[in-house]
Amino acid sequence: SQTIHQWPATLVQPVGSPLSLECTVEGTSNPNLYWYRQAAGRGLQLLFYSVGIGQISSEVPQNLSASRPQDRQFILSSKKLLLSDSGFYLCAWTPPNTGELFFGEGSRLTVL
């Protein structure tokens, strides 16, 4: 069966520090991968999605970037965090042609 994991679960970082959140999927190949951010009262905002290794599409211009160095690995990064980057970040994947997302456990980032 397929599983998705992301880490760390919680992270407290000072403004201006770098960020790296990792996500891996097991039990499938060539998944579509996604990074969402969840803010209170604003639902889920799609940040990045990837249909293959090295293929990243950005939905929202911002201080973050994403990379997909391996088929089942998706990384969310920042060189210098801003206060506004605080939030709950969710990684997700979809099997082809279903539209159905499977989510990771989430990473709560607090920037101080």
Place this chain on the structure above:
Amino acid sequence: AQTVTQSQPEMSVQEAETVTLSCTYDTSESNYYLFWYKQPPSRQMILVIRQEAYKQQNATENRFSVNFQKAAKSFSLKISDSQLGDTAMYFCAFANFGNEKLTFGTGTRLTIIP
């Protein structure tokens, strides 16, 4: 661009009662998916139910069912015989056929009262 609107930020209902969560969406497409996702407190978000727009029959999953009104662009979720474990944030979501990027509503926080 598609939009999804959930007009009920919070709801509460007594255990064993029935509750309906509202969702409306806006799209010019004719083929698409609709979803309800559940996010329990401090737990992983999971799919509750999905509906393909070309299907006229409303989807059901045990105690969960939807009322899909395509012309009205409405997609409500009904939870029957509500249980304490149904307490969660519920998100309505939309995706076009062939485009697997979901658009989410802002969520409804549902509390089941013992």
